[in-house]
Amino acid sequence: MNTILGTLPAELAGKVVTPDDRRYRLLRSTYTTVGRPAAVVLPESAGDVAAALRLARETGLRVAVRSGGHGLSGSGTNDGGLVIDLSTLHRIDVLDRGSRLVRVEAGARWAQVAQALAPHGLAISSGDHGNVGVGGIATGGGVGWLVRRYGLTVDHIRAVEVVLPDGTYVRADAATDPDLLWVMRGAGAGAGIAVAFEIEAMELRDVGYAQLVAAVDPAGETLRRWADVMARAPRELSTAVMLSSQGATSAAFITAVVASDSPSVIRDAVEPLLGIGDVMAQQTHVVPYTELVPPHHLHANSGQMPSSTTNGLLTDMTADAARALVTASAAPHPVLIQLRSLGGATHDPAPSATAFAHRHQNTLVVASAFPPDAPATLAAAWTPLAPHTDGAYVNFESAPDEATFTRAYPGPTGTRVTDLWKRYDPDSVLRPRPPA
Numbered sequence: 001m002n003t004i005l006g007t008l009p010a011e012l013a014g015k016v017v018t019p020d021d022r023r024y025r026l027l028r029s030t031y032t033t034v035g036r037p038a039a040v041v042l043p044e045s046a047g048d049v050a051a052a053l054r055l056a057r058e059t060g061l062r063v064a065v066r067s068g069g070h071g072l073s074g075s076g077t078n079d080g081g082l083v084i085d086l087s088t089l090h091r092i093d094v095l096d097r098g099s100r101l102v103r104v105e106a107g108a109r110w111a112q113v114a115q116a117l118a119p120h121g122l123a124i125s126s127g128d129h130g131n132v133g134v135g136g137i138a139t140g141g142g143v144g145w146l147v148r149r150y151g152l153t154v155d156h157i158r159a160v161e162v163v164l165p166d167g168t169y170v171r172a173d174a175a176t177d178p179d180l181l182w183v184m185r186g187a188g189a190g191a192g193i194a195v196a197f198e199i200e201a202m203e204l205r206d207v208g209y210a211q212l213v214a215a216v217d218p219a220g221e222t223l224r225r226w227a228d229v230m231a232r233a234p235r236e237l238s239t240a241v242m243l244s245s246q247g248a249t250s251a252a253f254i255t256a257v258v259a260s261d262s263p264s265v266i267r268d269a270v271e272p273l274l275g276i277g278d279v280m281a282q283q284t285h286v287v288p289y290t291e292l293v294p295p296h297h298l299h300a301n302s303g304q305m306p307s308s309t310t311n312g313l314l315t316d317m318t319a320d321a322a323r324a325l326v327t328a329s330a331a332p333h334p335v336l337i338q339l340r341s342l343g344g345a346t347h348d349p350a351p352s353a354t355a356f357a358h359r360h361q362n363t364l365v366v367a368s369a370f371p372p373d374a375p376a377t378l379a380a381a382w383t384p385l386a387p388h389t390d391g392a393y394v395n396f397e398s399a400p401d402e403a404t405f406t407r408a409y410p411g412p413t414g415t416r417v418t419d420l421w422k423r424y425d426p427d428s429v430l431r432p433r434p435p436a
Contacts, residue, residue: 019038028077031072034077035083040083041085043084043088050168056081065084066086071133075431086105090112091196100200104199109131123289124201125152126293139187144238145293151344151349157184158200160185164424183355186357190431204259207287209287215278227317238259238344267284310397311392325337325339337367339364358393367385
């Protein structure tokens with residue numbers, strides 16, 4: 001008996017961690033945020049998730065849900081509330097090798113998924129770090145190392161197993177509750193708790209992997225040439241760029257991944273990147289996909305990386321946008337600017353196909369600032385960049401608010417998301433609704 005929690009449901013015996021439990025220290029926080037919840041529940045089934053939600057209703061405790069990964073917004077923990085930590089739900093099964101259909105539980109992390117699928121010659125484009133949790137990315141979008149060849153993670157989800165806020169278990173697919181399937185693919189955090197996904201994987205074992213460093217001019221012409229190369233690149237090529245500045249010198253650290261093991265395909269895809277400017281270093285290898293999201297990425301999250309992050313999508317890398325990116329990366333106070341290439345397969349679905357509506361933009365820009373004054377530093381750097389952006393990705397936002405919602409879910413998409421959140425979570429158990 002706990003004075004706050006009262007008598008625990010029988011289903012949760014041994015699965016509730018309170019501050020006096022030695023496990024609490026490793027379970028209370030996310031990667032960016034130290035939390036002090038009243039309790040952390042470690043469900044082992046959909047029934048346990050329903051019991052945890054019932055406990056939250058009975059005690060009046062605020063609910064936070066996390067799949068065990070990074071959780072940049074910090075919404076995977078809270079102070080004084082109940083955290084439902086899905087990390088024990090981490091099973092991965094190949095349901096049908098012929099159709100490449102796999103079932104992945106929401107608490108798995110992508111390093112575990114990559115390792116489980118590798119013996120079958122399969123892969124899922126799934127973030128850029130092995131510690132990223134399946135549940136968060138698979139309900140928000142999914143920009144990974146194979147994004148231009150595979151598309152977003154949500155584009156290949158064929159069914160979702162969901163516990164609704166009232167405790168009801170639903171398996172949503174195109175024939176059974178298509179509205180729930182739609183909202184869970186891009187805006188799932190406000191509709192229900194996903195416990196497992198059925199995802200269509202791709203045939204893949206080895207990939208081309210290249211690292212380049214290019215000098216960046218103050219006007220950002222290097223970035224414009226990078227964007228031009230990516231606009232004409234084969235779908236097999238996806239890139240991520242990190243901008244770094246020291247004094248008057250700026251550089252772009254480029255990671256290029258080619259979804260092929262053919263040396264000629266890899267060479268032809270990467271070679272145009274050598275022409276974007278003064279390329280100071282280059283390394284190219286053929287590696288197993290598992291090396292991009294390796295098991296050694298797996299770690300406990302204890303608030304070890306406090307930061308503030310925001311993002312925006314670019315349709316075109318205009319001269320003004322490129323210059324603003326370089327200026328932000330070279331600001332007096334450090335701001336980390338990262339660029340992720342989109343296009344290719346991300347443009348294939350109609351904007352209305354999923355709750356992730358951004359199907360014409362070509363670049364995701366992510367900006368992060370760090371203590372001691374991260375929010376103010378980030379705001380100062382982002383303000384000149386914001387006018388060049390067209391939409392946003394909900395998973396790279398530290399302080400989501402009404403404006404974030406409008407950018408992430410524009411126009412008719414936002415209206416439909418709001419309506420479905422009201423339908424599936426009428427009492428706003430999972431998160432506050434945006435104003436109607």
